[in-house]
Amino acid sequence: MSALLPRVRGALHRTGPSRFIVPSISSRASLSTLPSNVSGLLDFKPSEAVENVKIDGYVRSVRAQKRHHFVALGDGSSLESLQAVVPADQAEGLTIGAAVRLGGSWVPSQGRGQSHELQVSQAAVLGPSDAKTFPIQKKYQTPEFLRTLPHLRPRIPFNSTVLRFRSEVIASLTSFFNSHQFIQTHTPILTASDCEGAGEVFHIVTENEQRASPTNPAKPFFRRDVYATVSSQLHLEALSQALGNVWTLSPTFRAEQSDTPRHLSEFYMLEAELSFTDSPSAVMDLLENMLKHVASDLSDSKVVSELLSPVGDRSPDLAPTEQVAQRWRGLTQDMWPRITYTEAIELLEAADVPFSHKPSWGKDLHTEHEKYIATKVGKGYSPVFVTDYPRDIKPFYMKAGEKDRDVSSPRDTVECFDLLVPEFCEIAGGSMREHRLEYLIESMRSRGFNPTPSEGASNSLQQPDNRLDWYLDLRRWGCPPHGGQYMTQPPSLGGMVDVIAERLTP
C-alpha cells in the first residue's frame, strides 16, 4: 500500500483548492464543470469518457476479480455508491473502510446497475483500514449492534443520508424564519430556571461537589441550583420583549429513563415566540406554515428521494418507505383540521374501540387516543391540532381560556394546542402565554410555586430559591399578549423521518 503513495503523489497533488488536475486540452469538461463529490459525479452523465477525474471517498465494499477490483465508493454525499473499476495491480490497500483518492476516466458503464463508472488509473490510500477488524460490514447488521458503535455508525450510507436531511431541514427552517422576520437567538443551556417542570431535570454539579461529604465540604460552583435546560421558552419570552418575534433551535435535556425513541435524554427543540398577538390561531398558523414550507422546500430534493427510496441498507426497525412518504404527503395537505380537547374526548367516548385507558375529560390523552384522533380526524394522513386542554393538566404559564366560551361545558381550559400526526402522535405544540401578572401569580400559586413579586427588579443572584421572579418581572413592565410554539426533533421532522429518533453522532 505504501508503494502506491509515491507513485501517485506527483500526479495527484492539489494545484489549488480544487481536487482535480486542470484537464488536458483534449478533455471535454472544464475544471469548473467537474463535480467534486460522489453525488455530483453520479449526476454527471457525459456521453463520452471524461478524463482526469479525481475523487476522494471511502471504500464501502470491494468485489475482487482476477483483472479488476470493483470498488463501491462513498463519501457521505449520496446514498448510492460510485463504482470504481481498479486494475488488480493498483488495488492494494483498497479495503472496506479505507479513505482513498482515485483518479481516472469517468465513462459510460457497460455493466448493469450504474450509468457511469470510474475507470481508475491512479489510486492512493490516504487512510488505510484493516478490513479484518473494521466493524461496519456490507452485510446486514442489527441496530442493537450498531448502537454500540456510535462513532462509526454515521458511516452507514442510510445514516449519513439522515444527517444530510437534518442539515437541509435546518437550512429550510432558518430561511423560513428569516423570511418571516423572526430573529434567531440562543438561550442558555445551563440555567437556573427549570421551566415548567416539563420533565425531570439534570442537575449540574461539579466533580468536587459530587465528591463532597460532611467532613469534606465543597464550595458550590454556582451560587444557586443549575440545570441543563428542559426548554428555552421562558428565556425566549424575555427576548421577545426585546426583539419581537424570536426563535431558537437548542439542545434540550430531560432526565427521563426510557428506551423508547420518543423519550430522549438529549434532543433538539425548536421554539418560537410570537409577540403582540392574542390569537392562538396565529401561533398554529405559524407552525403549520413552517412545516409546509420545509415539506415543499425539500420535496424535490435528492435527499428526500433517497430517504424514500426502497433500496439501500434501511434497517428493519425503520418505518416502511411508503409510510414515510405518506407522512410527508400529509404535511402538504391544505388545511389541517383543528378540534378542541373537549371535542376530542367526545369522539373518543363515542368510539367503538377498547382503549386500555378510558378517555375522560380532565385526563391527558394517551398515545392510543392521539392515534385514534389522528386517524379519525386527520383521515390517517393529515396532521391534526387539538386545542384548549384542561388547565389542570397543563403548565402554569399557559393563558387561561375564557370560561364562558362554551356555556355547556364550564370547565377550566387553557389556550394551547398539540399537533398530532398519524402514527407519530404529538410532535409539536404551543400556547398563548399568561401575560397578565395577577393571573400568572394565581396560576403559579395554584401549582405550588411561591412567587414573591418585589417592587424593584428581581435580582435572581440574591434570590437563590426563587428562580422565577424574573419571569414575573416580564409581566410587570411592558408585556404584550404573546404565544409560542415548539417542536421536538425538528431536524428529523419530529422523528418522522429517522423513525428511531436516535443520535447518530458519538
Ligand SMILES: NC(=O)C[C@H](N)C(=O)O
Ligand atoms: N416552547 C414551548 O412551548 C415548549 C414548552 N415549554 C415545553 O417544554 O413543552
